[in-house]
Structure formats: C-alpha cells, structure tokens
Amino acid sequence: MSEWRKDPIVGRWVIISSERGKRPSDWANEPNAKGGGFCPFCPGNESKTPPEIMALRELTNERDVGGWTIRVIPNKFPAVNIEGEVNPKGYGNFDMMNGVGAHEVIIETPNHAYDLSDLSINEIEKIMLVYRNRIDELTKDPRFRYVLIFKNHGVAAGASLEHSHSQIIAIPIVPKRVSEELEGSKKFYQFKKRCIYCDVIKQEVATQLRVVSMTENFLTIEPYAPRFPFETWLLPLNHYSHFERMPEFMYKETASALKDALSRINLALGYPPFNFILHSSPIQDENLFHYHWHIEIIPKLTKVAGFEWGSGFYINSTSPESAAEYLTNIIQ
Amino acid sequence: MSEWRKDPIVGRWVIISSERGKRPSDWANEPNAKGGGFCPFCPGNESKTPPEIMALRELTNERDVGGWTIRVIPNKFPAVNIEGEVNPKGYGNFDMMNGVGAHEVIIETPNHAYDLSDLSINEIEKIMLVYRNRIDELTKDPRFRYVLIFKNHGVAAGASLEHSHSQIIAIPIVPKRVSEELEGSKKFYQFKKRCIYCDVIKQEVATQLRVVSMTENFLTIEPYAPRFPFETWLLPLNHYSHFERMPEFMYKETASALKDALSRINLALGYPPFNFILHSSPIQDENLFHYHWHIEIIPKLTKVAGFEWGSGFYINSTSPESAAEYLTNIIQ
Numbered sequence: 001m002s003e004w005r006k007d008p009i010v011g012r013w014v015i016i017s018s019e020r021g022k023r024p025s026d027w028a029n030e031p032n033a034k035g036g037g038f039c040p041f042c043p044g045n046e047s048k049t050p051p052e053i054m055a056l057r058e059l060t061n062e063r064d065v066g067g068w069t070i071r072v073i074p075n076k077f078p079a080v081n082i083e084g085e086v087n088p089k090g091y092g093n094f095d096m097m098n099g100v101g102a103h104e105v106i107i108e109t110p111n112h113a114y115d116l117s118d119l120s121i122n123e124i125e126k127i128m129l130v131y132r133n134r135i136d137e138l139t140k141d142p143r144f145r146y147v148l149i150f151k152n153h154g155v156a157a158g159a160s161l162e163h164s165h166s167q168i169i170a171i172p173i174v175p176k177r178v179s180e181e182l183e184g185s186k187k188f189y190q191f192k193k194r195c196i197y198c199d200v201i202k203q204e205v206a207t208q209l210r211v212v213s214m215t216e217n218f219l220t221i222e223p224y225a226p227r228f229p230f231e232t233w234l235l236p237l238n239h240y241s242h243f244e245r246m247p248e249f250m251y252k253e254t255a256s257a258l259k260d261a262l263s264r265i266n267l268a269l270g271y272p273p274f275n276f277i278l279h280s281s282p283i284q285d286e287n288l289f290h291y292h293w294h295i296e297i298i299p300k301l302t303k304v305a306g307f308e309w310g311s312g313f314y315i316n317s318t319s320p321e322s323a324a325e326y327l328t329n330i331i332q
Numbered sequence: 333m334s335e336w337r338k339d340p341i342v343g344r345w346v347i348i349s350s351e352r353g354k355r356p357s358d359w360a361n362e363p364n365a366k367g368g369g370f371c372p373f374c375p376g377n378e379s380k381t382p383p384e385i386m387a388l389r390e391l392t393n394e395r396d397v398g399g400w401t402i403r404v405i406p407n408k409f410p411a412v413n414i415e416g417e418v419n420p421k422g423y424g425n426f427d428m429m430n431g432v433g434a435h436e437v438i439i440e441t442p443n444h445a446y447d448l449s450d451l452s453i454n455e456i457e458k459i460m461l462v463y464r465n466r467i468d469e470l471t472k473d474p475r476f477r478y479v480l481i482f483k484n485h486g487v488a489a490g491a492s493l494e495h496s497h498s499q500i501i502a503i504p505i506v507p508k509r510v511s512e513e514l515e516g517s518k519k520f521y522q523f524k525k526r527c528i529y530c531d532v533i534k535q536e537v538a539t540q541l542r543v544v545s546m547t548e549n550f551l552t553i554e555p556y557a558p559r560f561p562f563e564t565w566l567l568p569l570n571h572y573s574h575f576e577r578m579p580e581f582m583y584k585e586t587a588s589a590l591k592d593a594l595s596r597i598n599l600a601l602g603y604p605p606f607n608f609i610l611h612s613s614p615i616q617d618e619n620l621f622h623y624h625w626h627i628e629i630i631p632k633l634t635k636v637a638g639f640e641w642g643s644g645f646y647i648n649s650t651s652p653e654s655a656a657e658y659l660t661n662i663i664q
Contacts, residue, residue, distance in 0.1 A: 080347060309482075
C-alpha cells in the first residue's frame, strides 16, 4: 500500500510507493571511475583556470601555482556575471534583470583520485571553513541576498569535471526553494513559537525510526517525506539559522557528520552520483528563530520524469524507514 | 551576458546563460533505438498486462485480445492504489494519507516501431479523445481532484518501456505545480480581469520572437522563461480552462499541433528523449476565466543538478529566441 506524506516544512506531498521498491544493491549506477586525460583542476595546471580567488598554501604566498590543499577559482563558464548592476526591466508581461551574481568553484583536494569522503575529517573541516570564508566575503557585496553552496558528484548528477569540487553561487534573489522553507517555518513559528526543524529533530530522536546516526552535535536522518530514495539530511542539534555564524568547533562537527553520511551512502549504494546542497538563511538577514540551516544529500538513483515535472510532487520507491535501516547497519 | 527572466505565471526565475549555449547538433543523446526482446504492450501479449480498462477495436467487442489501435490498462506497478479511502492521519509533526489514486497507461499504437510523432494526425486525434474520455470517467470518482496526463519518452526521460505510451494519474490533491499556476493566473485575473495566458499569446503573436508555429487554433512557442533548452509550449488560441471541455474539432487541432511540434524537435535535436505534460484545470472545478490549459514539452537534454535542487531556479544555456529560430526553420 502506498501512502502520501507531507513535508512538514514546505508542505510538499510525496508518494511513498514501496511496492516499487528496490534493495540498495538493485540500483545500477553509471560507472564513476576516474578517467585519464587532462584535468584543469590538478596541481600544475593552475594557469588553465581563471586566476584564483583564494587558496590554502602552507609554503608560499604565490598565487596560481601548485602547493595548495584547497583552491577557489571563478567558474570558467559562469551561469551569472560578477560585473554590473541588477537593473530590473519589463516588456509587457515579461520581467527580466541582468544575470548578476558570483559563480565560484572550490577544488576540494589536489589529489585527482580522491572523492570528498576519502578526505580526513580535518581536511573536510578546512573545506567547511572555506565555505564560511567565501560566504562572509560575498556578504560584503550589497547586490547579493543569497549564497548557494552545492556539490554535483558524478556525471549523472551534473558534474562536468570529475576532480572533486563544490560550487558557490551568490545571487540577488532568495531562491524559490529557500523561500518556501522560510515561509513554511515562519508560519509554524508564528503559531507555536518553536522552530519546526528543532521539533522534527526531537520527534526523530524520540522515535529513532529514521535516524541514520547521531553525535553530540549533529543528527543525520532520512526525512519523513523524502523526494528521492536515500535522500539524507544533516542537521545541527542546536539551533543555528546561518551556516556561517556557528561557533568555531561546529565546522569540524559538520565535517565529521558529512564524512560519515557520505561514507554510508557510498558503501550502501556503491559510490552513486549525488548532489548535496547547503540550505542556510539569506546572508543579509539577522539570526532567525524559525529557520535551521542543514545539508541535504540526494543520491542520483532515479530519473525525474513527467509526473514530477507536471505535478511538483514526487514518487519515491524506498521508504525512509527502510533506507535509514540500511544506512545505520553499514559497517564502516 | 546572462540574464534573469521571470515566468509571468508562476513567478519562477530562470537564468538564461547563452554563453554556455550549444547548437542543437551539440546535444549528445543517449541512443533511443528500439531494441528487441519481449514487449508486454505489443499485440498478442494482452494477457501479460492487467485487464484492460478500455480499447479501440473495430472488428470485435472482445477484451484483452489483439486488433486494437489504442489500449488503456492499469499500470502494473502503480504509484497509487485505486482502492480505499484517503483517510488523512497525523503523527506529531508529520501528516500522511493513503496513496489513493488511479494510475493508467495508454498504449498509443499497436506498432512497436512507431513513436507518437510517426502516427497520422487522425491517429493522434484518437489518442486525444481517449485522454478526454478517461478524464471524464475519472471525474465521476469523487475522491479525485486532479487528473495528470503525461508522457515519458526514452530512457533518459524516465520511460521504462519503449513501446510508445502515455500515462494518467488521478489523485486526491491538486499538484503543487498546478496550484502555483492557478494562483499566479488568478492573481493576474483579479488585478486585470484578463487571462495571463491569453495576454502572453497576444504578446508572442505580436513580437513573433518566440513563435515556433501557428495555425488558426493553436500557437506553439518557446516560453519567455524556459527552464530547459527547447522547452516548448502548445496553447489553444481561444480560452479553454479544461482540456476535456473543448468543442469536438479542437482535438484534431491539438493532435496536429502536437505532431508538428514533436516532429520539429525530433528533426532539430535528433529524436531526443522528452517528457510532455498536459496542464489542465482541476477536474471538479467549474470553467475558469483565469486558467488556460496547455501542453508543455521538455526535451531531456541536460541534467538537473545541485543548483536547481537547491534553489528551485533553473540555468538554461539556450535562449528561447534562438531555439524558436531553429525550430521554425526546420523543413519537414
């Protein structure tokens, strides 16, 4: 028997249809093996990318040379342009504005053979701190209202280069998806004076039905109404609305939870392509009582088709309870 | 220079970033060649599907035998269940209800080798009339508020069987995407007392910037703020809110416009995988002055990645103006 479930934050309905379900081993992944050929993200090829925005190097202050551990560069084919004003215009029924924004790439490791989950917790912590640093810098630009940080891993998840990297887009509009989360959680807060995410955390910890793992500071769950099989959320147990405004020690905690979750997904599903997205508050906003930053990981196992495009609803063949069970029982 | 464009109906922003653009011939499609092997949708294999709901046969009244031109069957792996009541329930923060709904498959032709666009206008008209018939039947079930009709063509677009077919899902909730269209167009109507779609049609016909083709009764355009390269919309020139409530002759007009649009897309893009979705009003609603039914065709050329999942916005590398130019100049 399939069931409709409603996401408690944005109100999106999802059909959990486990009759169509598969075991993790049934998901056939496109091969993710790292090929040969020229890679512009590898050390020694710094001159093949646009000049770097920043990099972590221990032995030199020189720019655009080797010796770095993390390197941030402008996207060579940016979706948005760093120059110019927003300049809104209208033509009859149509509104437009200049494609102003920043589009940056964070090369997470010099080692072409490593995926994010292969890095140590300390190395991933440094990536988290670079995220924070870039958000802080981009917040100084008054044109930008939101910074979106995400990772496309594997061809099927939209990555055009295989060398491990994440992306930052700073834009003058709060994204539709984030607005829905902000509105949903604000409505809940106005009614109950509590953060809906904090409430969900309490309920998940109490029932343990969908918990993948938990540390002193972080909770990893399969959400109640997941759009996709093995969709996984990482939430700090304490309430922080902005990723970039946490106490220092929390970045290592985030790194540890991320490595744990990705490792479990990799072992359960055979290193699938995936996206992860950092959901945080609009950068210019004050601290929000109703919004709780978190990371959503989406393994790319299924194809989004006509039903999803037509309805904005999702059909998910794996219940979050069974996905949580698989992921919890992974021996690392 | 890329630009942000706002969909005039739902208010969704799209980044048109033509610097990343490609020519139609640059889109590498996964092969769509029709393979061998057993096909449950082929004539002679009627016993391998669930018993048919209806079929068009000229020579016999017998059911579940050959001799049909179009055949409608229940989906063998339905996302929703036809039996039971909706029965909403809550557990703490979480709401759910039974996965009640109808999930049907329309086998569009007995000929395994034919795609929808290979059929004659008369044959496609019959499919349109079957759509109407099924909507009318499903409207009699008071549990259902919406009937979604869509087609997944090709593996990359989510089709699990290659024999040409479309799908019908009847559900107890108006889909989120449709709600957004209904709300956006209602707001416009309350303000201007005009249908936003009728307004867009007028503006598109006047500028011709994004028109692919036009007949006496139908307009095919690339929309102003398309999510995807070569996203194509078919709109009746006259205002009808419900697909199933048009005058009889309009179904042939719809068939003709659909064949024309699919043929142009096939020739321009080398028979790409695609989804099409029929956007119509909620079945139980009276005729609506503010909503205008239409078809959206989405060729599956790109991969939806972290940016889109995180933002609900889209980055599109092909401007609708250049896509319209390609499609208009196709010689059929």
